[in-house]
Amino acid sequence: MGTGILILLGCGVVANVVLPRTGGNGGGTLMINFGWGLAVYSGVYVAYESGAHLNPAVTIGILAAGDSGLSAADVITYIAGQMVGAMLGATLAWLAYKKHFDDPDADQGSKLGVFSTMPTIASNAWNVVTEVIGTFVLVFVILAFGKTPTEVGPLAVALLVVAIGASLGGPTGYAINPARDLGPRLMHAVLPIPDKGSSGWGYAWVPVVAPLIGGALGGLAANLVGFV
Template identity: 85%
Template sequence: MFTDIFVPELMGTAILILLGCGVVANVVLPKTGGFGGGTLLINFGWGLGVYSGVYVAYKSGAHLNPAVTLGLVASGSVDLSFVEVVVYIVAQVLGAMLGAGLAWAAYKKHFDDPEADEGSKLGVFSTMPTIHAPVWNVVTEVIGTFVLIFVILAFGKTPTQVGPLAVALLVVAIGASLGGPTGYAINPARDLGPRIMHALLPIPRKGSSGWHYAWVPVVAPIIGGVLGGLAANAVGFV
């Protein structure tokens, strides 16, 4: 029973993070083919990562994100036990760690390059705000995640019922419109799993893993996801 949740969520999230972290690496690390490609390329890369991950994880409903899991539960659109919720979240975090590790392996020589600075290396793995203002950083992430869950539930009950392309374009829209202040984590696993890998991997001159900020992209998306689920229920989407 739990295998039908754990394996698809693990693999789907791994694909999402591999492609998402991979596009960031391609844009920000020196000497890559996509160096300097800009934020819009990153937005579309993350969107297509979501698109691919949803297909891989269709058997589990393709949550790929603890905020989605908790938002769907809050909305009443899915009926999950406490243990099932834990299985979803554990699989998502482990999948994010796996995907981040694979992205590092794909770009290892670029991470080793002395021209790659600390900020760019961390930016491949996790988000950091452009202006450090914790309260407002939380507000940004809450709003972005609220939009994610609210609109998914406006479309349908789960990402697989909505359709991968619709969810992918929604993620691109959130990134392009709301991603500037914080890098739009909108997913606790997407930020925490790769941040753990940044701390663990043997990356030369990598600097801090930014743990002073790490609580924001974990706590804020959960708040936004739950609020989005409750709001969707209140207006009759569920």
């Protein structure tokens, strides 16, 4: 359920900013950054008992860091749950903004942008670099929190996500989470959204593969410097 809450609120804030005739239309990038941060904050609390596994890249990063206590079955279960939750959350966000998606003034790019990320300058190789760096920071710093006496739990992770969005989110929209991008993109493809256009499948592999690489590198680096 944690990933479902994450995606419902995260896709919801994007819809509020980019779709026409919403109360938050034109709220800007920082509103989206803070909305995603608070979505993470909420999702972490909902999933806290299971270790707050909301993101396959973080799950893989924890595994790469070593001494995680995660079995292969745990990893498969977490990632499957993350994908299902992401698809459900995206569907609920669509239902919440159904009339705005149906509005003829809503353009195709905005509709896709609610569900998934696309680069501002298309260059798959460099877009991979951006997503690897962003996800590396996410996992490396999350694991650093465990060694920091001032760690404040979900709030620290939420502010980290805001920071990544504000600092590194410009080129690709900072998926930094394969489930966050792939689950909603699948729902964009299958939901009955008028004039929705392409789901951007030519780019879709980047926000899946790159965060997994960045997460694994973040876990290995955290182990190397003694965070784990």
